[in-house]
Amino acid sequence: MTKKKQPLKEDAALESLSLLKATLESTADGILVVNTEGIIASYNQKFRNMWGIPEQVLANKEDEKAVSYVLNSLKDPQLFIAKLQELYATPESNCFDEIELKDGRIFERYSIPQKMGDKIVGRVFSFRDVTERKSMEQQLLYQATHDSLTDLPNRTLLYDRITENIKNAKRHNYIMAVALFDLNRFKGVNDGLGHEAGDLLLQLVAKRMSRTIRETDTLARLGGDEFVLVINELTDQSEVFPIIERCLSIFNKSFKIHQHSISTSASMGISMFPTHGATAQELLKYADSAMYHAKNQGGHKGYQFYGSYMTDKAVETLDLENDLHNAIQQQQFSLFYQPILDLKTELVQGAEALLRWIHPTKGIIGPDKFIPLAEETGLIVPIGAWVLNEVGRQLKEWEALELPRFFVSFNVSVQQFKDRNFLGEMEKMISSNKINPKSLEVEITETGLMSNATLFLNSLKWLESKGIALVVDDFGTGYSNLNYLNILPINKLKIDKSFIQDDSGKGHNIALSILALAKKLKLKVVAEGVETKEQLDFLKKNQCDEVQGYYFSKPIESEHFIVFVKENRILNEKHSNNNQVIA
The missing domain is CATH 3.20.20.450 (EAL domain)
Structure with a gap:
């Protein structure tokens, strides 16, 4: 009777082991199991393929050698080692993070302790290649924060940039300028040459202006023919003038679209932090008022700094619109x-x-x-x-x-x-x-x-x-x-x-x-x-x-x-x- 039961137990164990191995190999994740002695207890083929570790490196079952092999492929090997040391020092802890490789791939790492009953006997690592998903997320994020026509930051990202620049200005006692401008007679281009020509003009303006501004500044498109330039890290308002005049100088040369040479200009309104406003919303509102004042004033200069009388005029206009x-x-x-x-x-x-x-x-x-x-x-x-x-x-x-x-x-x-x-x-x-x-x-x-x-x-x-x-x-x-x-x-x-x-x-x-x-x-x-x-x-x-x-x-x-x-x-x-x- 006893002799008959023994083969049955061995068969059950073998069946369980076979099922575990099949499960490990069928999963989409790379699995690695390391015991408390630093010996590799198990891994699946997906793990080896993901990391590109030769079979002979894994054959001796030393986790340290496997780690040494993959370090050269990591963007930040020191952070990788530090995290491993932290995990091995605290066997009961869980871990969920991301690992970036030099070839652009991104792995999610999930690690939990391996237990037999209440005793911790090792650690299980699960690695998932999320490169494609991350790429899609980045594309979606880019599309959500950038203008599809000009590739410039859109309104959403602009508000974030202004808010961050305000924080930076407060920390370092800087001032900042927000310049909002649009193209004069842009409607005539759309009506006369078509919307495709109008779109091309906006793209050319964006490219010229992007080449003109400083690396620390932000050029964004609000929509239509309206753009915003955020000029940060200034110590005095006088520093704004050469920057603005250099930017507006891009309109001195005509724009070639199809067979047409289009000459245009811009009207720009400028508000200053902290003089005119303390938030992105206030600075943009006052820059907008100044821009319309510049447009109404005409003249060769093309820009106006905000003044409180402009808001009074805007309120008067709003009242007149309601009365109308x-x-x-x-x-x-x-x-x-x-x-x-x-x-x-x-x-x-x-x-x-x-x-x-x-x-x-x-x-x-x-x-x-x-x-x-x-x-x-x-x-x-x-x-x-x-x-x-x-x-x-x-x-x-x-x-x-x-x-x-x-x-x-x-x-x-x-x-x-x-x-x-x-x-x-x-x-x-x-x-x-x-x-x-x-x-x-x-x-x-x-x-x-x-x-x-x-x-x-x-x-x-x-x-x-x-x-x-x-x-x-x-x-x-x-x-x-x-x-x-x-x-x-x-x-x-x-x-x-x-x-x-x-x-x-x-x-x-x-x-x-x-x-x-x-x-x-x-x-x-x-x-x-x-x-x-x-x-x-x-x-x-x-x-x-x-x-x-x-x-x-x-x-x-x-x-x-x-x-x-x-x-x-x-x-x-x-x-x-x-x-x-x-x-």
């Missing part, structure tokens, strides 16, 4: 009309509808104060829709009074033309008010028209088909490429008032060129801003078609415009009768 929302809801707008006269007869031919905001506490606000804000916020679209409907209502009302037929011109913004509902609203306004489309003139600025010419072509042809005239406003102040005058269905050019009111003579020379050009192209010309008899005589002499300005009338409300039209007719009839009597 209310103005739309509460219909606080009104149209004033400036008469447009035929220069030969001096009879009223039409009027330009000019928008005014009747603010409940600030009184009448001119368009120059709120239209730029409306365009920036997108509110220009609902405001423009209100203007359109009000023009239609007013024309219907005037026709009921049996006034002489005349046209009303009104400004349409680029954003309105881009709005898919614009032509439908125009059609609805015409049909609902039963007005003649020929009594409408649409004005769009030369810059707005030229930068979106192909985009607007279908809309402009629709206007032409309805008999609605197209007037190029502020002509002569925008693009010098005049090919669009032959391509687009334009009826009239409006000479900017700056050329009419220029006493130096240069403005009048430009006006003469415009008049000559219009005559060749068989386009009508209207001159705005006529304020003196000398200006009027100059335009009469050079055969301008129509005029408007304070010499005849300032923009006036509807009821006063009706009176002006009637008086204008009476005066002209008297003048005509007097001429007949004299004759």
Whole structure:
């Protein structure tokens, strides 16, 4: 009986050992077991392959020799030895860490004591190759902290860098600058050459600027065409100037994109730590305020340091934006009309509808104060829709009074033309008010028209088909490429008032060129801003078609415009009768 049981026990032990060995070999981890005497008790083939240890090194089962063999492959062999010594000195401890190899691989190491009952008899090491996983993690981290277009740090990493630089500045009594800048007229590149060209421009700016900044500084992209430069480890604000001017000098040379040479510039705002702010959020906010101040100021310098008055201006702008929302809801707008006269007869031919905001506490606000804000916020679209409907209502009302037929011109913004509902609203306004489309003139600025010419072509042809005239406003102040005058269905050019009111003579020379050009192209010309008899005589002499300005009338409300039209007719009839009597 005893003899029979003995083989059974041996078979069971062999089966258990075979199962253990199969388990060790099937695992994805490299396994090493070392006893308390430093002798290798067991290992699997995965362990040997991972570490590249020859079989003969492991054959003598000395852990020390195996350790000596792998040291040359480690990035930090001293740290590896120190950790092993710590583990062997504290047999009951567990360990989980990472080991970096010189060839770029990364192993996770997990080690626990080997026990038989309560007694520690050795140590088990498990090694896992996590190189691929770590690479993926690093890629994901890079993507999460860097801009995909320019490879620059993004907003997330920028905030971290500024925060760390603030800590460093506090420790070493440094000051720091945060400079936020964007590209001037970048939208024109996107609209004119396409977004691919815009993206290439941003990449070129990032590369040029990256080569210009110091190694200790950070250049990041916030989004769009906005970038941030963090200048750290400064001892005095005066050190900022040469750095900023060197950075902005990258715009002195044009950027080559496809077949185009693009010249651009930047507007930059600068805030200082600790003078202007103590956090990343504050410094960026104040740099942003300074940047918009630099943009509004214009000039060759291109940058502005933050001042508290800028925040006051920003608050004022924010209040104005809120009021503008209310103005739309509460219909606080009104149209004033400036008469447009035929220069030969001096009879009223039409009027330009000019928008005014009747603010409940600030009184009448001119368009120059709120239209730029409306365009920036997108509110220009609902405001423009209100203007359109009000023009239609007013024309219907005037026709009921049996006034002489005349046209009303009104400004349409680029954003309105881009709005898919614009032509439908125009059609609805015409049909609902039963007005003649020929009594409408649409004005769009030369810059707005030229930068979106192909985009607007279908809309402009629709206007032409309805008999609605197209007037190029502020002509002569925008693009010098005049090919669009032959391509687009334009009826009239409006000479900017700056050329009419220029006493130096240069403005009048430009006006003469415009008049000559219009005559060749068989386009009508209207001159705005006529304020003196000398200006009027100059335009009469050079055969301008129509005029408007304070010499005849300032923009006036509807009821006063009706009176002006009637008086204008009476005066002209008297003048005509007097001429007949004299004759």
